[in-house]
Amino acid sequence: MKSVTFKCFTLLFSVLLFLNCAEQTKNDIPWLVLFDGKTLNGWTQIGGEALYEVKEGAIVGRTVHDTPNSFLTSNAKYSDFILELDYKVDPSMNSGIQIRSNSFPHYRDGRVHGYQVEIDPSDRAWSGGIYDESRRGWLNPMTENKEAQKAFKQNEWNHYRIEAIGDTLKTWINGVPASFLIDEKTSSGFIALQVHSIKPEQQEGTEIRWKNIKIITDSVAKYATKSPIKPIITKNQLTIDERKNGWKLLWDGHSTNGWRGARLDDFPNKGWEISNGELTVLSSGGEESSAGGDIVTKDVYGDFELKVDFKLTEGANSGIKYYVDTDLNKGPGSSIGLEYQILDDKRHPDAKKGNHKGSRTVASLYDLIQADTTKYMNPIGVWNSAHIISKDNHVEHWLNGMKVLEYTRKSEAYRKLVSESKYVDWPNFGELDEGHILLQDHGDHVSFKNIKIKPINSK
Incomplete structure (x- = not known):
């Protein structure tokens, strides 16, 4: 009887030790929080005049008429990183997450340009695709990735994982591999939350929300994830x-x-x-x-x-x-x-x-x-x-x-x-x-x- 009790205790102890180690390993990942859940500290709006505010622990962006695309940009610039965040978007909107993006006086009078991870609740369902804002257009559309197209959840919170390491960009939507792009155009820039411009007939005040925004910038390759998708390579290729x-x-x-x-x-x-x-x-x-x-x-x-x-x-x-x-x-x-x-x-x-x-x-x-x-x-x-x-x-x-x-x-x-x-x-x-x-x-x-x-x- 003592032997059985001892074995049970040993098994229980081993399980608890494993769970504790797993939790410790998870907590050891060097995440940096980019949004404190209360203020827009660390962020600056450029481009259009859409409305950004903090509400219920999320950044809320609202559309307005007669203004171009708006961007809430991180004050810091990033080169290699892993970014995760959650978003919830009105079904009538189009939006995106800018990465390695920039705004320079010499480039179209300061227009925001760079990689955009698409947020697309339309029937096209290209969420997780990579678009080159104000430059080359679509680089990695979701045409051939039916699993990623089905992964988007309408009227619910969705989760993105975005990895930018060297010339390689990879995205996941709700855990499903979405894009895999190899492109040398831009190696560093800010992160930005886009509120797209709207047409006169579209409803003003439609919303997109972002929360749980965090980033890894230290030992990034150590935490990178393999993707089963065949990469799209843009060097010496037509988009x-x-x-x-x-x-x-x-x-x-x-x-x-x-x-x-x-x-x-x-x-x-x-x-x-x-x-x-x-x-x-x-x-x-x-x-x-x-x-x-x-x-x-x-x-x-x-x-x-x-x-x-x-x-x-x-x-x-x-x-x-x-x-x-x-x-x-x-x-x-x-x-x-x-x-x-x-x-x-x-x-x-x-x-x-x-x-x-x-x-x-x-x-x-x-x-x-x-x-x-x-x-x-x-x-x-x-x-x-x-x-x-x-x-x-x-x-x-x-x-x-x-x-x-x-x-x-x-x-x-x-x-x-x-x-x-x-x-x-x-x-x-x-x-x-x-x-x-x-x-x-x-x-x-x-x-x-x-x-x-x-x-x-x-x-």
């Missing part, structure tokens, strides 16, 4: 919205398909390197085209939009040319075109040169028009985004989401600029109806990726 809007990849991220040397039938056999999804012109001591030479698209383009991510090394010089003519039989116009300058303005002497002041600085129309001096350039070694729009001879240069110059090809003002530049000896410079896109080998180490074009008129 769902880009495909819908007619964009095409100009470079596939791993081959030389679609490109050749500017003065060659094939791609150069030296001077360029393809590695880790990056197309890099190698350094040859700063001597222009002394190694592999410039490369061009095999196709030519008329009206277009072009997007290219580029990364500089110290003192580097390169460029993106458009409306390029590579016909060697046409004399001085060969391999010449309008150039979006790529340059380390602080260290390269070209920044102080040019027939027009400042016209050889980064994002300028090389030797013709200086880019806006309030432009924002990421530090050396960090990726920057170039965007060129050319339609009906009206051309715009954009850098990191900011329009930095515009001009009209073939206009009197444009021709006057050319007559005062190094291009004066090239007849009809920059006035081709269509031409190649060119990446310049200026002898410096410069990398490119995510090269995409939306042709309006091409062959």
Whole structure:
């Protein structure tokens, strides 16, 4: 009898010890509380004028008419983290949780942009998907994830787990894996609670509530969760919205398909390197085209939009040319075109040169028009985004989401600029109806990726 009693006691003790250890392990997770349940301390509203208040231990956001999207943003910025929270949303609303998001004066006058974990109570049921607010649109929709679509609970509290570690973003809705995205666009930013703008016919004052907002920022990888979902990778790929809007990849991220040397039938056999999804012109001591030479698209383009991510090394010089003519039989116009300058303005002497002041600085129309001096350039070694729009001879240069110059090809003002530049000896410079896109080998180490074009008129 004593033996049985002892065994029972031992078993009970073991169970209690296990439960205690499990609870202790759970409590050892370094959660930080982002909302104290009583005040909005640590949060700031930007964007629109929706109403935010604390009620019954939750943050309550209410819609108002005639205002853009509103965001209650964390005062702190976060890079790698695990975030958990609960939310309850009116069935007629659309909302989201911004992560790694930012608001900069140079980007659309301070507009909030960045990753958004969707809150979608509509029949589409994309809650837990990842949207790129005010930038690229949908990155990881819920089209193929029926289990996650069914996990959302209408008119009830729902739970999100969001993991952002390095270039990997993962989400869960009520414990069900939702999104798995690998994207390199943004590594740090604030967290924000969105109240979406509403149409005039929609009810004002509809609510969304958030509570139990907590985050892990210490030893994040230790607490990461595996996801069974196949990841969506955006590097050198078209997003769902880009495909819908007619964009095409100009470079596939791993081959030389679609490109050749500017003065060659094939791609150069030296001077360029393809590695880790990056197309890099190698350094040859700063001597222009002394190694592999410039490369061009095999196709030519008329009206277009072009997007290219580029990364500089110290003192580097390169460029993106458009409306390029590579016909060697046409004399001085060969391999010449309008150039979006790529340059380390602080260290390269070209920044102080040019027939027009400042016209050889980064994002300028090389030797013709200086880019806006309030432009924002990421530090050396960090990726920057170039965007060129050319339609009906009206051309715009954009850098990191900011329009930095515009001009009209073939206009009197444009021709006057050319007559005062190094291009004066090239007849009809920059006035081709269509031409190649060119990446310049200026002898410096410069990398490119995510090269995409939306042709309006091409062959």
